[in-house]
Amino acid sequence: MAKRAKAPAKRSQAAPKLPKVSPGELVTLLDFVRYATSRFNEAKLTFAHGTTDPVAEAAFLLGETLHLHPDQFENFATARVTASEARAILDVISRRISSRQPAAYLVNKIYMRGLPFYVDRRVIVPRSFIGELFDSHFGGPAGEGPSLIEDASAMENVLELCTGSGCLAILAAHAFPNAHIDAVDISKDALAVAARNVADFGLEDRVQLHRGDLYAPVANKRYDLIIANPPYVDAEGMAGLPPECRAEPKLAFDGGTDGLDVVRRILEQANRHLTAEGGLLCEIGRCRSALEAAYPCTEFLWLDTEDSEGEVFWIAASDLANLHARGD
Structure with a gap:
C-alpha cells in the first residue's frame, strides 16, 4: 500500500508541453x-x-x-x-x-530490495516496507540480528494476503528459503501479474497463488507467519488521492470509512490460521491511531524501517488469542 500523499494543487486540463531542446544542449x-x-x-x-x-x-x-x-x-x-x-x-x-x-x-518495472518486478495497471505499484523487515527482524539472510520468530530459518509455511504483484511473496521466499508461500488476492488481474513475477524468479514450486477473499482459499491451514499489506486508505484519503494514485486499482486502496475494514477482518481471523509460535506482520500506513482506538486493550508492536515510523505492526499468535478473549 501507498504512503498517503496530499493532493496536488489544481492545474490546467491541458498537459504542459516540454520546452524545445536543441541538439547539443543536453549531453550527459x-x-x-x-x-x-x-x-x-x-x-x-x-x-x-x-x-x-x-x-x-x-x-x-x-x-x-x-x-x-x-x-x-x-x-x-x-x-x-x-x-x-x-x-x-x-x-x-x-x-x-x-x-x-x-x-x-x-x-513496467519497479525495484524492491534491489530485485526487479514486472508491474502494469492491473496492480498497485508495490512500495511496502515489509521487505526490509524480513532482514531486520527475522534474523536477516545470515541469521543474525533480532528475530520476532525464534527460528525463522525453520519456518515451513508463510501466507501473504492481498499479494497484488506477488513481490512480498517472492521476497519472503528469498528470506525464508525453507518455507512454502501461499499468496492470496481477490483480483484475477493482479494474480496474472503475480504469476508472471513468480515465473520470472523460477519460484513456481514454492509460491502458490490463490484467488479469493483473504483466508477463504486456504481453509484451515496454519502458518508460521502471515504477511498482509491490505487496502487501508480511509474515506478522506480516498477523496484526496493524487492523479498518480488514482491511476492504480481502487480496490487496492479503499479501506472504508476509517481505513480498517480489511484490517479488522485480517485480525479477527488470523489466530485460526497461525501456529502457536507464529505471528501477523501487517502494514497499515497512517492508520495507527485508528487501530489503537479500535483495539484499546491490545498492545501492538510497531516496527520502524529506514523510511517509515509506526506504519507496520507485529502481533504474535498468543496476543491474537488474548485479543479475542478480551472481546476488543
Missing part, C-alpha cells in the same frame, strides 16, 4: 536528470511509487529507458547520450507529465 545523463527534475517540479507531480522526490524519479526513468540497473547509474552519470537515446528519454519524461501515471507503469 546528469544533464537529462536535471532537465527532468525541473520539468517534474514545474508540473507539480506526486512521487509515492518507489521514489520520493523528482531527482530519484528522473534517475529511475532514465536508467530504465537506457537499460541500466539502478546500481549502474552512477558509473555512467557523466556519459554522453546518443541522439536516439535522447529522443527516448524526452519521450518518457513527456509521458510521465502528460499521463500522470506512476513511473513504474511507463517502464
Whole structure:
C-alpha cells in the first residue's frame, strides 16, 4: 500500500508541453536528470511509487529507458547520450507529465530490495516496507540480528494476503528459503501479474497463488507467519488521492470509512490460521491511531524501517488469542 500523499494543487486540463531542446544542449545523463527534475517540479507531480522526490524519479526513468540497473547509474552519470537515446528519454519524461501515471507503469518495472518486478495497471505499484523487515527482524539472510520468530530459518509455511504483484511473496521466499508461500488476492488481474513475477524468479514450486477473499482459499491451514499489506486508505484519503494514485486499482486502496475494514477482518481471523509460535506482520500506513482506538486493550508492536515510523505492526499468535478473549 501507498504512503498517503496530499493532493496536488489544481492545474490546467491541458498537459504542459516540454520546452524545445536543441541538439547539443543536453549531453550527459546528469544533464537529462536535471532537465527532468525541473520539468517534474514545474508540473507539480506526486512521487509515492518507489521514489520520493523528482531527482530519484528522473534517475529511475532514465536508467530504465537506457537499460541500466539502478546500481549502474552512477558509473555512467557523466556519459554522453546518443541522439536516439535522447529522443527516448524526452519521450518518457513527456509521458510521465502528460499521463500522470506512476513511473513504474511507463517502464513496467519497479525495484524492491534491489530485485526487479514486472508491474502494469492491473496492480498497485508495490512500495511496502515489509521487505526490509524480513532482514531486520527475522534474523536477516545470515541469521543474525533480532528475530520476532525464534527460528525463522525453520519456518515451513508463510501466507501473504492481498499479494497484488506477488513481490512480498517472492521476497519472503528469498528470506525464508525453507518455507512454502501461499499468496492470496481477490483480483484475477493482479494474480496474472503475480504469476508472471513468480515465473520470472523460477519460484513456481514454492509460491502458490490463490484467488479469493483473504483466508477463504486456504481453509484451515496454519502458518508460521502471515504477511498482509491490505487496502487501508480511509474515506478522506480516498477523496484526496493524487492523479498518480488514482491511476492504480481502487480496490487496492479503499479501506472504508476509517481505513480498517480489511484490517479488522485480517485480525479477527488470523489466530485460526497461525501456529502457536507464529505471528501477523501487517502494514497499515497512517492508520495507527485508528487501530489503537479500535483495539484499546491490545498492545501492538510497531516496527520502524529506514523510511517509515509506526506504519507496520507485529502481533504474535498468543496476543491474537488474548485479543479475542478480551472481546476488543
